[in-house]
Amino acid sequence: MTDLASTKRRQKPQRRRLKAFLGRKVAVFGAIGILIIIAMAIFAPLITSYSPTATDFTHLFAAPFSGGHILGTDQLGRDSFSRLIYGTQSTLEVGVVATLLGTFVAVPIGIVSGYYRGWVDSVIMRLTDVILSFPFLVIAVGLAAILGPSLRNAILALGIAQIPGVIRIARAEALGLREQEFVQAAIASGASDPTILARYMLPNMLSPLVVQVSVAIPGAILGSALLSFLGVGVQPPTPAWGSMLATAQTYLYQDYWLAVLPGVAILLTTLCFNFFGDGLRDALDPSLG
Amino acid sequence: MRRYLYRRAGASFITLVLASMVVFAGVRALPGNMAVALSGENGSAAAIAAITREYGLNKPLVVQYFDWVRQILTGNLGISPQTGQSVVQEVAQRLPVTLELTLLSILFGVVVGIPVGIFAALKRGKPIDYASNSLAIFGLSIPSFWFGILLILFLSVRSHILPSSGFVSFFSNPLGNLKDMIMPVVVLGSGVAAILMRQMRSGMLETLRSDYVRTARAKGLPERAVIGKHALRNSLTAVVTIIGLQFGVLLSGVAVTEQVFLLPGIGQLTIDSVFQRDYPTLQALALLIAASYIVINFLVDIAYSLLNPRVRLTGASK
Amino acid sequence: MEKLLEIEDLCINFGSQPDAVRAVRNLNLSVDAGEVVALVGESGCGKSMSALAVMKLTPPAAIATGSIRFNGTEILSAPDSVIRKIRGREISMVFQEPMTSLNPAFTVGDQIAETLRLHLKISKQEAAKRAVELLSRVRIASPEKRARAYPHQLSGGMRQRVMIAIALSCNPKFLILDEPTTALDVTTQAQVLEIVRELEGEGDTGVLLITHDLGVVADLADRVVVMYAGSPVETSDVGGIFSQPMHPYTNGLLGAVPRRSDGIRRRLNDIPGTVPVIKSNPGRCAFADRCSYAADDCAAKEPELFDIQGGHRVACFHPVGVEEGAIL
Numbered sequence: 001m002t003d004l005a006s007t008k009r010r011q012k013p014q015r016r017r018l019k020a021f022l023g024r025k026v027a028v029f030g031a032i033g034i035l036i037i038i039a040m041a042i043f044a045p046l047i048t049s050y051s052p053t054a055t056d057f058t059h060l061f062a063a064p065f066s067g068g069h070i071l072g073t074d075q076l077g078r079d080s081f082s083r084l085i086y087g088t089q090s091t092l093e094v095g096v097v098a099t100l101l102g103t104f105v106a107v108p109i110g111i112v113s114g115y116y117r118g119w120v121d122s123v124i125m126r127l128t129d130v131i132l133s134f135p136f137l138v139i140a141v142g143l144a145a146i147l148g149p150s151l152r153n154a155i156l157a158l159g160i161a162q163i164p165g166v167i168r169i170a171r172a173e174a175l176g177l178r179e180q181e182f183v184q185a186a187i188a189s190g191a192s193d194p195t196i197l198a199r200y201m202l203p204n205m206l207s208p209l210v211v212q213v214s215v216a217i218p219g220a221i222l223g224s225a226l227l228s229f230l231g232v233g234v235q236p237p238t239p240a241w242g243s244m245l246a247t248a249q250t251y252l253y254q255d256y257w258l259a260v261l262p263g264v265a266i267l268l269t270t271l272c273f274n275f276f277g278d279g280l281r282d283a284l285d286p287s288l289g
Numbered sequence: 290m291r292r293y294l295y296r297r298a299g300a301s302f303i304t305l306v307l308a309s310m311v312v313f314a315g316v317r318a319l320p321g322n323m324a325v326a327l328s329g330e331n332g333s334a335a336a337i338a339a340i341t342r343e344y345g346l347n348k349p350l351v352v353q354y355f356d357w358v359r360q361i362l363t364g365n366l367g368i369s370p371q372t373g374q375s376v377v378q379e380v381a382q383r384l385p386v387t388l389e390l391t392l393l394s395i396l397f398g399v400v401v402g403i404p405v406g407i408f409a410a411l412k413r414g415k416p417i418d419y420a421s422n423s424l425a426i427f428g429l430s431i432p433s434f435w436f437g438i439l440l441i442l443f444l445s446v447r448s449h450i451l452p453s454s455g456f457v458s459f460f461s462n463p464l465g466n467l468k469d470m471i472m473p474v475v476v477l478g479s480g481v482a483a484i485l486m487r488q489m490r491s492g493m494l495e496t497l498r499s500d501y502v503r504t505a506r507a508k509g510l511p512e513r514a515v516i517g518k519h520a521l522r523n524s525l526t527a528v529v530t531i532i533g534l535q536f537g538v539l540l541s542g543v544a545v546t547e548q549v550f551l552l553p554g555i556g557q558l559t560i561d562s563v564f565q566r567d568y569p570t571l572q573a574l575a576l577l578i579a580a581s582y583i584v585i586n587f588l589v590d591i592a593y594s595l596l597n598p599r600v601r602l603t604g605a606s607k
Numbered sequence: 608m609e610k611l612l613e614i615e616d617l618c619i620n621f622g623s624q625p626d627a628v629r630a631v632r633n634l635n636l637s638v639d640a641g642e643v644v645a646l647v648g649e650s651g652c653g654k655s656m657s658a659l660a661v662m663k664l665t666p667p668a669a670i671a672t673g674s675i676r677f678n679g680t681e682i683l684s685a686p687d688s689v690i691r692k693i694r695g696r697e698i699s700m701v702f703q704e705p706m707t708s709l710n711p712a713f714t715v716g717d718q719i720a721e722t723l724r725l726h727l728k729i730s731k732q733e734a735a736k737r738a739v740e741l742l743s744r745v746r747i748a749s750p751e752k753r754a755r756a757y758p759h760q761l762s763g764g765m766r767q768r769v770m771i772a773i774a775l776s777c778n779p780k781f782l783i784l785d786e787p788t789t790a791l792d793v794t795t796q797a798q799v800l801e802i803v804r805e806l807e808g809e810g811d812t813g814v815l816l817i818t819h820d821l822g823v824v825a826d827l828a829d830r831v832v833v834m835y836a837g838s839p840v841e842t843s844d845v846g847g848i849f850s851q852p853m854h855p856y857t858n859g860l861l862g863a864v865p866r867r868s869d870g871i872r873r874r875l876n877d878i879p880g881t882v883p884v885i886k887s888n889p890g891r892c893a894f895a896d897r898c899s900y901a902a903d904d905c906a907a908k909e910p911e912l913f914d915i916q917g918g919h920r921v922a923c924f925h926p927v928g929v930e931e932g933a934i935l
Contacts, residue, residue, distance in 0.1 A: 026423075130311060132534075133579040137541035137556075141563050145571060146318050149366040215335060225432050226545050229559055242432075249438055249549070256442050263435030270430035278426065479886045500707040506660055507702075508722045508773065509695035512687075597759040599711060 027279020033272030041088040050079035051087040052239045063201040064257060074247070074258055083239040084265050089232045091183050091241060091269060094224035098155045099216045102162030107209065109163075110170025111197050115178055121171070128164040133137075136161030136223055137230075139216040143231040152206040154181060158220045168211050173205035207284040214277035241266050293594055301587040308579040309361075316572045333588065336606025337351060349519050361576070367569035371562075376573045379558065387543055389466075392472045394539065403528065405482070413494060421486065428483030433542050434500025437549040440488035444472065469579040473550045476569065477542050482536060489530045492524035497529050499523075527595045533589030540578055609679070610637040611813040612661065612781055616673040619656050619837075621666060629885045630656045630669070632838040635912075641781070645818060645828035647860070653837040654817045658783045661815065663690050678780065696726040704788035705767035709758040715769045716742075716754030722776045727930050764795030765890055771802060780861040781813045788823060789824070800826060818843035821860060824931035825849060833857050836893040839912060843919040853915060853926035855900045865923055877890070892924070900925045910929045 024236075040047060055078055062073040071080040113124040116253070132143075140157035147153050177183055186200050228242030236243060241262040248251030248258035343349060358375070360366070366376040402562055409421045444450045452465075459466040496502060497520055506512075544556025551557075556572060562570040587601040619631040624733040638644045646654045658667045661778070662673055663682055675682040680689065702708045709718060718733035719741055729737070735754070735775065742750035745768040758766055767787065769853065774782060784803065788796035806829060814828055822829055831848045833841040833856065841854040852858045866914040883893060888909075892898070904924050912920045914927060 007316070059330040099441060126300065126303055126307065129300070129583075130307045132417065133304060133308050133577060133582040134311070134575070135538065135582070138559070138575050138578055141298050141559060141571070142315050142575065145563050145566075145568070146315065173307055222430075222432055223541075226434065229432075229434050230548060232560075232563065242434075245432075245435055245438065249441075252442060256446070257439050259435075259442060263432060265430045265440065266435065267430055271426065271434075274426050274430050315840050501703060501710040503664060504702065504708045504773075505710070506664055507700045508695055509691045509693070510721070511691060519710050519712075523710070543723060575663070597712070598714075600761050 005231055009196050012077055024279045026275045026283060027282075030188055030242055030272045030275030030277075030279065032048065034276055037088055037272065038092065040085055044085045044089065048079070048082040050082040050086050052078065052082040052236045054231045060277035063255075071261055072255075074244075074255075080258065080261060083244060084241070084261060086263070087241045087244065087265065088236060088269075090228075090248050091221055091224065091266075093219045094151065094233070095221035095273075096157050098220045098224070099162060099213055101159035102157065102216070103166050103209065103213055105159070106163040107164035107170045107202070108197075110167040111174045111201055111205075113167065114174025115193075115197060115201065117175070124167065124171075127178065128167050131160065132164045134161075137226070140227050141224075149232045149235060151234045151238070154224055154227045157227070158223045161223070162216055162220070165211060165216075167207075169208055170205060174201055174210055210279045211284055213276065214273065214280050218273035219278070220265070221270055223274070226278060235246035294591065297587060297590045301583050305580060305583050309358065309576060310354065312572055312575045312579065313357060316568060316573065317350070317364045319568060336567060344381050366573040369562075369570045371570070376570050379570060380555065380573060380577065381560050383554050385458075386552050386554060386567040387547070389459065389470065390473055390477065390546065390554060390585050391539060391543055392551065393470060394477035394481055394543075397474050397478025398485050398534075401478070402482035402485030403489050406486040407493055407516070407521070407524075409486065409490045410493035410497065418490075422490070425483040425486045428479045429487075432481075433476050433480055434545045434549050436479070437472065437546060440476065441549070446508050461464040469550075469552075473552060476549075477539070480512075480542060481539065482534055484531065485528060488528050490523060490527050492527045493520060498521045511586065522596070529589060529592050529596060533586045536582055536585050540582070610628075611638075611640045611678060612638040612815070613676045613700055614657070614661070614673070615676075617657060617660060617671065617675060618673055619653065619669050619671045621661060621668050621670075626886060627670075629837055631660070631671075631835075632885065634673075634771050634832075634834070634839055636832055636839070636842075638781070638813040638815055640813050642830065643814040643816055643828045645816045645824045645831045646834060647818060647824060647831055648834035649882050649917075652834045653783055657834075658700065658785050658815060658817050659699075661783060662694055662698060664694075664700075666725055666751055673934050687785050692726075693867055695773075696777045697779055698781045699777070699779040700783040700785060701767070701774050701787050703789055705770055705790055706762050709766055711758055714755050714757055715761065715766075716756075717928065719754070719769065719773050722773055726777045732922065737776070738772075743770070744775070745769070745772045746798070747772075753842075764791050764793075764798065767791060767795075767799055768802065771799070774807065778810075781815070783815045783817070784820070785817045787816075789818070790818070801828065833860070836882050838893070838922070840894065840923065840929050841921045842912070847919045851919070851928060853919065853921040853929060854894075854923045855898045855925070855927055856894050859897075873878065899929065 037224045041257070056073065064070065064072045066072065071084065073079055109124060113121045131139075136157055139160055140154060143153040143157050183196065185201050186196050191200075224233055225240070225242035225245075228240040231243070231246065233242060236238035244262040245259060247254075248262065252259055292605050305421075346353065364377060366380075367380055368374070372379060375400075405421050409418045412418045438449075445452065454471055456469050457465045484588050499520075502515060505515045540556070543554065544559055546552070547554045547556040548560060555577075559574050559578075560569065561567070562574065610852065614634055614636040617636075618629065620629055621628040622628055634653075634657055636644065636646070636657075646657065646756070648654050653806055655877065656665060656669065660669075660671045662684065663685070663721070665671055669912060671683055673683070680691070680695075685693075709715065713721075716735060716738045720731070721739035723729060723734040723737055724731065727734075736832065736911065739750045739754050742753055747753050747765060747768055753761070753765070756908075761769065767790075771787075777862045788799050791799060800823065804812075814827075816823070823864040828845045830844050832839050833848070833854065835854075835856050841848070841852070841857045848857060852861050885893060890907040890909060891907065892901070894911055895901040898905070900923075902905070902925060910922045911923050914920045915926065
C-alpha cells in the first residue's frame, strides 16, 4: 500500500490533478459545454437574426421548423430560438455574479472567524445561522417586496443565500490551517495578522473554495430560474428561461414545445456545470471520489 | 449531554431572536408609509389612523419591536388586508398541505437516496455506481418546476393518469389526496434523494476504508453485519446533518412545487402575499419559516448527538 | 507433524502485469504452536500485507498467489464462509493503529462481546460478563466501568489493550500482532509487551509478530524473518540474528539498534536510502543500491535464500562474516 502511494506522490501535483480531470470524460464534456454556453451568451446577436423581444402576431405558437423559426414561436409570436439564446445572458449573469458576490463577501469573514476564534467566531457563527434560517426564496421575496422584483435583486438574494455556506468552508479551513507549522512559524516570527490571513492562509484554501464555487454556480442558476419562474427574478420582456417556463405552463394544452425547450436549456447548463464541478472536485480532492 | 443540549438550545434561541429582528426590520424597510402598507392598497384615512394606533407606529422602534413580540406570543399575527381573515387562521389552513408535502418528500428522499447511496458505494466503479451517480447529478441539475411541468404534460395532459393539479384534504378523501401528492412528492423528493444518495455514497466509501471496518471483518463478522452495523452507523451521522441543512433549500422548492401543482400551501401563500402586498401575512410567514428552520436544526443536533457518543458524552461540538 | 501456519511462495501484487507493483515476493514462513515468529523490516517492505493475507484481509486491489495453510485449511482459496469462522475465532489480529481500529459508535464492552457472541453463541449477559473478565485480563483497572466507555474516552494504550482483549476473546490458536506498540509511548509499549509476554507463557498460541523494533524482537521472538522490498533476506532463530547477522541489511538494522544504555531509540531508516518499489522481476539484488558490500554480481542476478548453517538462511552473495567463496 505504502509502495503504491509513494509512486503516485512522485508526479507533480498540478499534472496529476490535470490528468485526473482529463481522465474523466464527463468533466471535459462539462468544460466544453460551459465554453459553448459562454460563447452563445457573448455572440447571441450573431447566432440568431430574430430579436428575442419582437412580437409577430401573424405567427403565434408556430411549430418548430416552420415559417423560418427553427424552434417555433411563443404566444406573442416571439422567436423561441432567439429567446433561448439570449436567455443564456441573464442566466450566466445571475449564476456567476451571485456566486462571486457571495464568495468575495464570505471568504474574508470565514477566515477571520476561524483565525481569531473566541467571541469573534461566536458572533459570526450566530449571524450566519440567522441568514441560514431564511431560505433563499424568502430572502428573494423579501428583497422583491422592499426593492421591487429585478435581475439585480435576484442576484443579491442568491448571493446572500450563499454566504453562510462559504463562511463555514473558509472557517473550517482556517481553523485547520492556523494549527499548521508554517502558519505558526509566521505568527512566531511576528508577521502581522493581515499578512498571515492574506499570504499564508488564503492561498492554501483555494482548492476547496474553487470546488465550492463550481458547485454553487449551477445551484445559483437553478435558483435564478426558480425566481424568474415565480416572477420575482428577471422581469419581462427580458428573456429568461424560468419566466419562459412560467408562461409555457399556461399554454401547456396548446403548445407543449414552449414548456420543453427552456427546461432542456436549464438542464443542459446546470448539467455542464455539475459535471465540471464533480471532475474538479475529484481532481483537487481525490479522497472524496 | 445535558450541557450540550442547553448550549445548543441557547444558541438556537439567540438565532431565533436575531431572526425575528431581521423580519421586523425587513417589514419596516418596506417602501412607503408603514401604516399604508399594512392597511392594504386602498386603506382609508381612518383605517390608516387605526392601524397607526394599533401597531403603535408612532412609538420608538425598540418599543414597537417588543410590542410586536408580545403580540406574537399571544398568538396575534395581525389581520390579512387581502382576505380580512386573521393571519393565524390563514396559515393554519395551509400549513397541513405544506407539512404533508415536505414530510412525504423527505421520506421519499430517504427511502430512495440512502439505499441507493449505500449500494453505489459497495459497487464502487461498477456500472451500477456510474448509473446511480449520473442519475443523481441529473436529479441535482434538473429544475424542479420543469420536472413538474413535464410530469403534468405526460401523466395528466397527454395520458390522464394523474390529476394535473388541485388538492383535496386527506381527511375528506384519502385516496384522492395521495393521488394529488404523487407528482409533487416525486418532484421535490427526487432532489432530496439525489443529495442524500451522494452524501451517503461518499460517507460510506470513507467508513469502508476505515480501520474499524477492517477490525470488524477481522472479527469474522459476516459482510452484512460489517456494513449494516459498523459502517452504516457512522455514515448516517453525516447524513442526518445534511437533512437538516437541506431543509432550507427544500422550503424554497416547496413554494415552487406548490405553485406548479396549485397546492394551497404555505409556499403559495408566501408568493401570493408578495404580489398582493399582504405584508402582515408575509411578515408572519417569514418568521414562521425561520423559526421552523431553527427548530428543525435544533432537533437535528439532538439526533446527531444521540448517534454520536463523542458529542453525547463530552459535549464537544462537531 | 504439520506446522500450525505454513506460508509457501506467497506473492502479493497490485495492479495487472507487467506493470504490477510486487508488494510481497516469494515469502516462505512457518509458525508452530507456541512459537513466536517475528517478521522484521522497514515500513513498506510488505510485512503488514503478508499478515493481512493470512486473514484474507488484503485490499481488493491486491492479488495474492502461493499458499497459506492454517491448521489444514488453505486460506487463499477458502470460501468466505470458512474464512469467517477462522477470523476472530482461530486467528486474531491486533492492528497497528489503536486510535482508529475501534468503532467510535459502540462501547468497548459491546465490541468485545460482539466477537464472543458471534463465535461462541452465548447469551448477551454472558458475553458482557466475559468482556469484563477479558478487560481485567489485559490489566485494565475498574473493568466494569471501562466496558461501558466509548473508545474516545480511552487512551491509546487502553485502546490497544481493548484490541488485545478482542483478539484473545475466543482463545485463538494463532495471533497476529501488527506493530502492536509502534503508535504507543515508551511506557505504554512496555506495559503492552508485558501483557503479550505473559499470555505467551500461558498457552500454546502461535504468534506472528510484525515489527520494525528489534528491541521487541529480542524480547519476544523465537525465530526471525527479515524482509526487504517484499522478499525475505534472512531467517534464523533469534539468537542467530543478534549474535551473527549475515545479511548486510540485517547488519545495518542492528547497527541502528540502540544499546539498552543509550536511552535513545534510533529507528531502522538510519540506513541511508529508502526501500525501492519493485515492479516486474528485478534480476538484481534489491538492496544493492544501499549496500556497502555490493559488488558486480549483485547487479547481475537476484540472490536466493541459502542455508549457511543449521537453518540460518540468507539471500546475499557477500554475507557478512562469511568467507568469500564459502557459498556458490
